[in-house]
Amino acid sequence: MAPALELLPKAEDIQALPSKAVNAISNAINGNGAVQFESAEKHQRVLNVFRAFIADLVQQYGDGHPGAPMGMAAIGIALWKYVMKYSPTNCNYFNRDRFVLSNGHACLWQYLFMHLVGVKSMTLDQLKSYHSTDPGSLCPGHPEIENEGVEVTTGPLGQGLANAVGLAMATKNLAATYNKPGHEVVNNMTWCMVGDACLQEGVGLEALSLAGHWRLNNLCVIFDNNNVTCDGTADVANTEDINTKMRATGFEVVDVYDGDSDVVAIVNALNSARHATKPTFINIRTTIGVGSKQAGTADAHGAALGVDEVAKIKRAFGLNPEEHFHIPQDVYDFFADVPSRGKTHEAEWHAAVAKYREAEPVLADEFDLRVAGKMPADWTKCIPAKEDLPTNPTASRKSAFVVTDKLGQNVKNFLVGTADLTPSVNVAYKNKVDFQSPDLKTVCGQTGNYAGRYIHYGIREHAMCSISNGLAAFNKGTFVPITSTYLVFHLYAAAAVRMAALQGLHQIHIATHDSIGVGENGPTHQPIAVPALYRAMPNMLFLRPCDAEETVGAYIAAIEHDTTPSVLALSRQNLTQFPEHSSREGVKKGAYVFVEEEDFDVTLMSVGSEMAYTMAARELLASEGIKARVLSFPCARLFEQQSREYKQSVLKSRAGKPAVAIEAYPSLGWERYADASISQNQWGKSLPCKEVYEHFGFSGPSIAEKVRGFVEEVKREGIESLRGDFRELNGGPSLGVEHPNVH
Amino acid sequence: MAPALELLPKAEDIQALPSKAVNAISNAINGNGAVQFESAEKHQRVLNVFRAFIADLVQQYGDGHPGAPMGMAAIGIALWKYVMKYSPTNCNYFNRDRFVLSNGHACLWQYLFMHLVGVKSMTLDQLKSYHSTDPGSLCPGHPEIENEGVEVTTGPLGQGLANAVGLAMATKNLAATYNKPGHEVVNNMTWCMVGDACLQEGVGLEALSLAGHWRLNNLCVIFDNNNVTCDGTADVANTEDINTKMRATGFEVVDVYDGDSDVVAIVNALNSARHATKPTFINIRTTIGVGSKQAGTADAHGAALGVDEVAKIKRAFGLNPEEHFHIPQDVYDFFADVPSRGKTHEAEWHAAVAKYREAEPVLADEFDLRVAGKMPADWTKCIPAKEDLPTNPTASRKSAFVVTDKLGQNVKNFLVGTADLTPSVNVAYKNKVDFQSPDLKTVCGQTGNYAGRYIHYGIREHAMCSISNGLAAFNKGTFVPITSTYLVFHLYAAAAVRMAALQGLHQIHIATHDSIGVGENGPTHQPIAVPALYRAMPNMLFLRPCDAEETVGAYIAAIEHDTTPSVLALSRQNLTQFPEHSSREGVKKGAYVFVEEEDFDVTLMSVGSEMAYTMAARELLASEGIKARVLSFPCARLFEQQSREYKQSVLKSRAGKPAVAIEAYPSLGWERYADASISQNQWGKSLPCKEVYEHFGFSGPSIAEKVRGFVEEVKREGIESLRGDFRELNGGPSLGVEHPNVH
Numbered sequence A, B: 001m002a003p004a005l006e007l008l009p010k011a012e013d014i015q016a017l018p019s020k021a022v023n024a025i026s027n028a029i030n031g032n033g034a035v036q037f038e039s040a041e042k043h044q045r046v047l048n049v050f051r052a053f054i055a056d057l058v059q060q061y062g063d064g065h066p067g068a069p070m071g072m073a074a075i076g077i078a079l080w081k082y083v084m085k086y087s088p089t090n091c092n093y094f095n096r097d098r099f100v101l102s103n104g105h106a107c108l109w110q111y112l113f114m115h116l117v118g119v120k121s122m123t124l125d126q127l128k129s130y131h132s133t134d135p136g137s138l139c140p141g142h143p144e145i146e147n148e149g150v151e152v153t154t155g156p157l158g159q160g161l162a163n164a165v166g167l168a169m170a171t172k173n174l175a176a177t178y179n180k181p182g183h184e185v186v187n188n189m190t191w192c193m194v195g196d197a198c199l200q201e202g203v204g205l206e207a208l209s210l211a212g213h214w215r216l217n218n219l220c221v222i223f224d225n226n227n228v229t230c231d232g233t234a235d236v237a238n239t240e241d242i243n244t245k246m247r248a249t250g251f252e253v254v255d256v257y258d259g260d261s262d263v264v265a266i267v268n269a270l271n272s273a274r275h276a277t278k279p280t281f282i283n284i285r286t287t288i289g290v291g292s293k294q295a296g297t298a299d300a301h302g303a304a305l306g307v308d309e310v311a312k313i314k315r316a317f318g319l320n321p322e323e324h325f326h327i328p329q330d331v332y333d334f335f336a337d338v339p340s341r342g343k344t345h346e347a348e349w350h351a352a353v354a355k356y357r358e359a360e361p362v363l364a365d366e367f368d369l370r371v372a373g374k375m376p377a378d379w380t381k382c383i384p385a386k387e388d389l390p391t392n393p394t395a396s397r398k399s400a401f402v403v404t405d406k407l408g409q410n411v412k413n414f415l416v417g418t419a420d421l422t423p424s425v426n427v428a429y430k431n432k433v434d435f436q437s438p439d440l441k442t443v444c445g446q447t448g449n450y451a452g453r454y455i456h457y458g459i460r461e462h463a464m465c466s467i468s469n470g471l472a473a474f475n476k477g478t479f480v481p482i483t484s485t486y487l488v489f490h491l492y493a494a495a496a497v498r499m500a501a502l503q504g505l506h507q508i509h510i511a512t513h514d515s516i517g518v519g520e521n522g523p524t525h526q527p528i529a530v531p532a533l534y535r536a537m538p539n540m541l542f543l544r545p546c547d548a549e550e551t552v553g554a555y556i557a558a559i560e561h562d563t564t565p566s567v568l569a570l571s572r573q574n575l576t577q578f579p580e581h582s583s584r585e586g587v588k589k590g591a592y593v594f595v596e597e598e599d600f601d602v603t604l605m606s607v608g609s610e611m612a613y614t615m616a617a618r619e620l621l622a623s624e625g626i627k628a629r630v631l632s633f634p635c636a637r638l639f640e641q642q643s644r645e646y647k648q649s650v651l652k653s654r655a656g657k658p659a660v661a662i663e664a665y666p667s668l669g670w671e672r673y674a675d676a677s678i679s680q681n682q683w684g685k686s687l688p689c690k691e692v693y694e695h696f697g698f699s700g701p702s703i704a705e706k707v708r709g710f711v712e713e714v715k716r717e718g719i720e721s722l723r724g725d726f727r728e729l730n731g732g733p734s735l736g737v738e739h740p741n742v743h
Helices: A019-029 A040-060 A067-071 A073-083 A104-117 A124-128 A159-178 A202-213 A242-248 A263-275 A307-316 A329-334 A338-359 A361-371 A377-382 A396-410 A440-444 A461-473 A487-503 A530-536 A548-560 A584-588 A608-623 A636-640 A644-651 A689-695 A700-717 B019-029 B040-060 B067-071 B073-083 B104-117 B124-128 B159-178 B202-213 B242-248 B263-275 B307-316 B329-334 B338-359 B361-371 B377-382 B396-410 B440-444 B461-473 B487-503 B530-536 B548-560 B584-588 B608-623 B636-640 B644-651 B689-695 B700-717
Strands: A098-101 A190-194 A219-225 A252-256 A280-285 A414-418 A454-456 A480-486 A507-512 A541-543 A565-569 A592-595 A602-606 A628-632 A659-662 A676-678 B098-101 B190-194 B219-225 B252-256 B280-285 B414-418 B454-456 B480-486 B507-512 B541-543 B565-569 B592-595 B602-606 B628-632 B659-662 B676-678
Touching: A040 A067, A040 A073, A040 A104, A040 A124, A040 A263, A040 A307, A040 A329, A067 A073, A067 A104, A073 A104, A073 A190, A073 A219, A073 A263, A098 A104, A098 A159, A104 A124, A104 A329, A159 A190, A159 A202, A159 A219, A159 A361, A159 A461, A159 A487, A202 A219, A202 A461, A202 B202, A219 A263, A242 A252, A242 A280, A242 B242, A252 A263, A263 A280, A338 A361, A377 A396, A396 A414, A396 A480, A396 A507, A396 A548, A414 A461, A461 A480, A461 A487, A461 A507, A480 A487, A487 A507, A487 A530, A487 A565, A487 B487, A507 A548, A530 A541, A530 B530, A541 A548, A541 A636, A548 A565, A548 A584, A584 A592, A592 A608, A602 A608, A602 A700, A608 A628, A608 A659, A608 A700, A659 A700, A676 A700, B040 B067, B040 B073, B040 B104, B040 B124, B040 B263, B040 B307, B040 B329, B067 B073, B067 B104, B073 B104, B073 B190, B073 B219, B073 B263, B098 B104, B098 B159, B104 B124, B104 B329, B159 B190, B159 B202, B159 B219, B159 B361, B159 B461, B159 B487, B202 B219, B202 B461, B219 B263, B242 B252, B242 B280, B252 B263, B263 B280, B338 B361, B377 B396, B396 B414, B396 B480, B396 B507, B396 B548, B414 B461, B461 B480, B461 B487, B461 B507, B480 B487, B487 B507, B487 B530, B487 B565, B507 B548, B530 B541, B541 B548, B541 B636, B548 B565, B548 B584, B584 B592, B592 B608, B602 B608, B602 B700, B608 B628, B608 B659, B608 B700, B659 B700, B676 B700
Parallel strands: A098 A190, A190 A219, A219 A280, A252 A280, A414 A454, A414 A480, A480 A507, A507 A565, A541 A565, A602 A628, A602 A659, A659 A676, B098 B190, B190 B219, B219 B280, B252 B280, B414 B454, B414 B480, B480 B507, B507 B565, B541 B565, B602 B628, B602 B659, B659 B676
Antiparallel strands: A592 A628, B592 B628
8 A cells, every 4th residue: 555645745845865865755656565676786887788779779880869768767667667557577557557669760679678577579680670671570660559568559649649549538537436445456557658759749737737637646647858859959849848838727736856877766766656546757867868969969869979989978877888789687677676576467457357256247348348359249220220310401510419429328339529529529428427526626626436437538639539549548438539620620620530541540520510511610620631641641531421310421420430540421411311212331332323314324423411412403404304423431541442343333434424422522533433513622711501602502403514515525535535535524733722811 | 218127016916906096007007108098987888889789780691600709899998999009091001000800700899999999991881781691891700811900811710919919020020120229110019819719729828838838928818708618617627727838938927807897907908918038928818798787697698689689788878779770970989989990090100211221321221121021132042053952862852942042041031930840851951040039048058030031839739830820910012921841740730831821921821741752750640631622722831842943933923923822742851853845934834745655655744753653653664665644743733823825735635645743642533634643641650752653553563563453454445434434543542440449
């Protein structure tokens, strides 16, 4: 048991004492089981070997990042030898402490510690494959989730920090849901290493605000404060008072002044986080590239130090400059106790779960399912049948709610969040409980607790999606985050959603206020061009359903593709329902025949809110003797996964008849399936929904007129005239603006 | 002249006094020319009429945002009547104070004040066109730059705040460049209104850090602190100590406790910003929807208040509930002095410029050019001739530097910045001077001054691009911002770049480390899918040159399109030069014939770093008797602007021969011009540049083999077999991941 908090001196005060004098106090701070520190001399020996090895690794191919791994060596000893609870021989055991390297370019640091503590896959040869031509390397230039011992893929700065907030939330939510007095089956910490960049990037700042608000006292952010960025000293672009700022953001702040070598001070600071009532920010002063002539400068950041310099470093460290990639046995011995301690952690957890099963058999079964990353088998009961869907005009944001409501109420895997658009995005399921710190009740009257699964992210779309990556990465399937905002604000979040697609994380993004149909809010809120990004992105589903049935189909596809993030683009405005044409099975194939027509003159393909205009145009064309078949195209990516036979049966391209795509988004991509398009290749306008569509030529009559002209032209000139001459019936991609800035 | 700062009581302290007692002190604070306040009763009368009018406007069509405009009414009186220096009859006079409404949904507030102070275009009828079906409305749902009196288009939250930082920088830079002792030709303030959201959004937080770092004491951020967001009270997602955080970020902080009615207190607080040595943050407590039953709640935010409620409000305000859209003459009279004061500001500025011209004739000529938004006519001398370009393999990031270097040295319109990648992006022109506060020299040794034009944005891509929007919007052409970062990090900045394209702002984004060629940094840094976004975006040029000559052509296109932002996608790695094929004139047409071939078998089209592999494949194919012509395709958007004749002369689609596109990006969009593609439809890999290309099938032999197979198939099956059957020769768009998250 940890000692009572108020009896402990603050880690901050202890820093003032020489490290040898503080062991007794440290042992108190370090709580359950006093830490048995090795000598300062031994620590220095390990630091020297570690730093020389890093210098060797980067020198090998003359490229990489040596500075931060060398500077952070003492922090690494503190974490991997003394502080973190983990099991190097079973990196994925459920209740492990999570570690995130948000400054991912420092990955060699993590790789080398993984090797030293005995992660099996991280062999000496693997370490040496960093920056090599080996496509099977487990040591890529930034940490990747696929590899043993890596919790999340990091690299784009700030993302890892927000991911860590998600990982800490995951623990809080599970603990509040399943732990019972005397039975803690989830209680891991999340440790996140950051550099200057993560504290400058907006996504990091957003996530820190939330961590402070939520009082995530199981999160410890460790700042490698080396005061150096690529452009020079960090004060070239940053002179803020970070400690004061972090305190104002809701963090405990602890300083460590000698981060280059004072392992004991670092351990004390880190372990103080285990007793904090808030998240902890440890500000550790280090020297980038310490020991090299480039020490303390930007030159140490992203380039090899030089052959001679590496030799010099080794000599200064008392090592043999002729020996490369050398780890003496005594350094291995230093870490030798880690695997057995890891096995003890595992065994303790298994024992706790066994005891829990006796006390709470029902909850334990559910907990098992969560650990296995599974949903309850009857989740499909949350999906409404076609006959239960509305037939009157209904916005797809409302149609989606029918599913969200049931999932939110019944399936604990789903954490449903919004970037402050509860009144608009329709994700607030019945009887929702907010995810909040219970302390907030007295602070400001906010209700909720950590078992709550409705998340108010504030106006922070980027953090929302990046935190969701952390939630999804906690343990595959344990959480399936649902986010919500307007589609246009997904551009704020795109860098995070991209990381989900890259990592194969399962999550569902409810993106409402799709298309120019947004209306009066105007062009700033009309998400022109956003779909192109997600449609081009590998391992991403961008689904744009045309009515309630298709919306249900899109939701099913998003749930079933469990290594792919999905974006559901949903309308603000009411949509005509097509119960006789639309099909959830069709959605799962990406595109399908909506209305067949024998002996047709033209194929019209449409999607989302433009389907109603397309169907209206079909009627008008029919009255003029032009027969149009209609395809619905909610997701081109899914269509591309179908057989060539299926695709041809839908497209009928070889029938020698033209095809026109109709969508109020840029035409980019439609050229694959159509000969012409009626597209929105310019910015939108502030007008009510119906008028903005009409203004830009999206109405039954306007579409019919353009299609008629095109069909007649093709009849006149022959289908072959279309080759390499895609027609923009609504105006092509534009340059310039109507009223350039007049100031 | 303003009184000596140290003699003034702080606005903060004055707040404690009742407002009537502080007029004498206020007059001192308010500096040059004591403010003659009208009575508190008159203020209340104007507030009442203003708020009732807002309620009427939103009630008219039952939609819009009434709450913030009503809550901010007293702030508006302070700004438009007492504090801002501007000229309502000539909104664009050069030295005007800039005002930015970052909480753009509150636009009615700005529109109504513009009407009251006499902005001619803002008639009563115009006000009533808010949310109407009138496509010519000057009152769109968010403020738009095209309209008189609006400095920047705002809406996506946080953007306006960052824009305001750019506007304040613009003033600082011009002032430091042109003002001389006794001659101030530029000295305007920038006032920026923000709500809770702008202070939560990452882009806002990044920009605030920079404003504090740069000590932009001509910037005043005014916080409409109504403690309400869409989800409820702001503390549902935010409980930080904002004042302490802002002080730690480098701001002066001033509180106003009665923002609903104490106009005098607000004026004093605002005017204190004119004497600050730092940027100022005014924290003004207001009540959203004040006067209505929805006051102080989220219900007042984005919905009409109800017919009965509007009537009730009017009665409570002592107004006639039967009168709608009514502004009594005494309220017009209240603002009647504003236009003449505006004319005085203008006249004073013209007089100052005239005096300046006498004292500094050379600088004055240059200043005139800047005011006119022109570059020196000889800027074209900065563009190197083709014969001066390298012929040995050269990275395009280096080729671009030849232009950046000259522009940076010689043309003051260009402000060159980087998101902390000076060593990598090649934009640090010779003899650059950093844009910094001169105070930093003693604080931390950073050199530079406000006349400096090299900007260290820190690791803040989003703020960099959003601040650039402010710089570009200061006065058309006065500044042309150049930004730089890796292309992949443009996803962080995309929401800001989109706003530039929407507004027609001229700026150039140097986006290096294009494509999988990034190499060892791995898939997190390989910008798959990013080009699709910019290629789909209206009014955007995405240019991807293949060698130095094309890079120069791309730069020229970016400079010449002065109402369009451009992204130059440049390689990290060295590129083969093709002086006999590449052409800057070709780039300006978007695509052109790189190698012609009579009686060809296939057309290959390529772009950027893949051109070298394509040309190698062409050689291999030729040796096997397959004749391939080659097109270079640096910018599809420019190609689409060409005549149909030109396009057909390049594509030769009707020759009945197949065409293959070769680019290490997703195939999306190539279907317009090609029948097949060799694309990168999956995420990349951490490998050295050459190996990563090879790994994914980008090499001469691999391309030649795929093209050969395709050509043979087409010969066998006929060109018509390709219709509606686009071929992915390198694997199509993918779903799932190779190694799903194993945890």
